[in-house]
Each structure stands twice: as structure tokens, then as C-alpha cells.
Amino acid sequence: MTELLVSHHGQKQTLQSPARKSSLGGVQKDLCLAVREGSLADVESALALLKKNGGNINSRNIFGLTPLHSAIWRNQVPIVRRLLAAGADPDARDGESGWSSLHRALHFGHLAVASVLLQSGASITLEDCKSRTPVDLLSGPVLQVVGSGYNSVATEVFSWGSGANYQLGTGNAHLQKLPCKVDSLHGFVIKLISAAKFHSVAVTSLGEVYTWGYGRGGRLGHPDFDIHSGQAAVITPRRVTSGLGSRRVKTIAAAKHHTVLATEGGEVFTWGSNREGQLGYTSVDTQPTPRRVSSLKLKIIAVAAANKHTAVVSESGEVFTWGCNREGQLGYGTSNSASNYTPRVVESLKGKDLVGVAAAKYHTIVLGADGE
Incomplete structure (x- = not known):
């Protein structure tokens, strides 16, 4: 088990005392x-x-x-x-x-x-x-915006739980029962984090992506053969430099076998396993570095990733899904063993102004601008 945390604020509640029995x-x-x-x-x-x-x-x-x-x-x-x-x-x-x-x-x-x-x-x-x-x-990536711009105060990232796949970013595979600071991110302004079973990701206020953990199948986004073949792990956060150029990342989600992000320009990039079509393009079983989902023509503002499927929301409020549909998680009105390798709009949600999305292993949830 792995968890990441940037900051936390509690809320005070005033409630009536219960009656005694x-x-x-x-x-x-x-x-x-x-x-x-x-x-x-x-x-x-x-x-x-x-x-x-x-x-x-x-x-x-x-x-x-x-x-x-x-x-x-x-x-x-x-x-x-x-x-x-x-x-x-x-x-x-x-x-x-x-x-x-x-x-x-x-x-x-x-x-x-x-x-x-x-x-x-x-x-x-x-x-x-x-x-x-x-x-x-985890019903979706654990994300918290904590700063933006050059004048933001540096943040701290903590992780705890199982480090068996080096997903804690602490440089070892130890079990951490208490939150432990990810020292290699010290001095960075981290605005987004996401944790999955085998890896973790972070995005800085400058839109740079860092990943760490076990990279077999390409989930970390690094081109090194020994990493995406599973022969070596990335034991501390390492910047993803391939495929993205100078693009700044706006949102990101890590899943068990792949990673998806959207840039500030609304482009979507994916990498990792594509065995169920969860990357949004054909011709490859695995993709070791970020690759753009070119069939998406609209500007994307929100992304979600689960074990074997992916979902995104466009600026115009439409939802697109792709990947495994065995349990109907793509929202097409069917459930079958066939995977959908390219993004397809969820027709039944057309006309709704949607702004957020979350995905789990067998289902997907979206949020409307009106709170629906």
C-alpha cells in the first residue's frame, strides 16, 4: 500500500450531543x-x-x-x-x-x-x-493543488506504506508505517501528485513531471530499456523528459499499468501498457515514453486512469473513454470483452456540462459544473 500527501486541513463541526440509552x-x-x-x-x-x-x-x-x-x-x-x-x-x-x-x-x-x-x-x-x-x-488519483507560479513556497511530499516497488520515492524498498519525507523533491513546488500500485507521479508548478517506482511495461515514461523492461527500478523521483518537449502539464493520473496527463494546451499524452487499449492508440502493446493521443481534437481539462481504461473531459464538457469495457465502465451502454483502442464520446452524457472525472477498476464517475 502506498500513499502520498502534500497538505491537509481539517474542518470543525458543531453537532448536537446524542441521547443516552x-x-x-x-x-x-x-x-x-x-x-x-x-x-x-x-x-x-x-x-x-x-x-x-x-x-x-x-x-x-x-x-x-x-x-x-x-x-x-x-x-x-x-x-x-x-x-x-x-x-x-x-x-x-x-x-x-x-x-x-x-x-x-x-x-x-x-x-x-x-x-x-x-x-x-x-x-x-x-x-x-x-x-x-x-x-x-483508491477511487482516483490523490491530487491537491498547493501552489503555482514562480513565487510559490516550496512544498514537502510525504509517502508511507509498502515500498516493495520503490513507489515511495525514498530510495529503498522498506515498509514505512509513518509518513516519510520524499527528500529528493525538497525545494520543488509540487502542485499535483498521484499514486498507483507500482508507481507514483508528481507535477511541479512549472508543469514538469517526475515519476518513480517499478517501470515494467513503460508506466514511468522513461526511455531506458532496463527500466521499462523491469530490470531496474527508479528509486527516487526522476523527471520525464521524453515526448513532452516544452509542454507544461496541467493534470495527471497514475493507474496500475499506465499513466495519462493533459497539458495546459489541452493535449493528452499516455504511456505504459496498452494491452486493453487504455493508451488511446493502436499498433503498440506497450509505450515506454509519453505519446500524444492524436485522435482527440478537443481541448482536455480533466483526466482519469484505472487498471485497464482511461477517461477524459473536454473543455466543452464532453466525456471520452477508451480501453477495457468488460464491466461497462466505458459508458457505451454495452459490456463485452472487446476493448476500444481509440477515444469515443459517451453519447448519453452529451449536452451536460461536465468538469471532472474519476475512474476505478470497473467503473467511472463524472462531475457536472452544477454539482450533479
């Missing part, structure tokens, strides 16, 4: 309600009542969720810490999909909570009902 079942509901809606003080009171009545902090509600699962969804770090200190099991799996708390934290993009879970010994290899580890549930 006397039965053991009521006490359990009381804790669940406090976790979902109450303050840290409410949670403390509910925990005291639970202990007094001999309750189990890891009991599940009718939806198969423990109080810790609910706290993860709410993204309240102090409450998560308190539940863990009280004995909440970070590896308890929910009753629907078999997700642990770390699965949920990474799916929702709650990085600070994920860090707390890792510090408490949460498993990074625990699989859900579909054999997915927590990092497989």
Missing part, C-alpha cells in the same frame, strides 16, 4: 450515533457507558459497520484516535464488501486518517471480498 443494545447505538454525529466529548461519554455495561467496541450495526468504520467515513482524526486507543480493531472488516478501515480511508481519500490507522498497525495486505488490498480501492 440504558440497554446494552442501546449503549452500542449510542456510541455509533456519537461517532457519526457527536463531538469527541460525546464519544468519550459513550465509550464510558459502553465500558460500564460490558459492551464490545467492535460490535457491528445492522449494516455490518463498526463504530470505527463510521468514524473513517466522517474523517474525524481525534475520534479515530480515541476509538483505536479504546481497543477498536483497525482490521475489522465490514459485512458488505469485506473492507477494513484502511480500505475505507483510502477509498474516500482520507489520508490523515489512513496515517493514523497505519500507526496503529492496520494491515496493508488485507484483502476484501474481491481480493483487493486497500490501495486498490
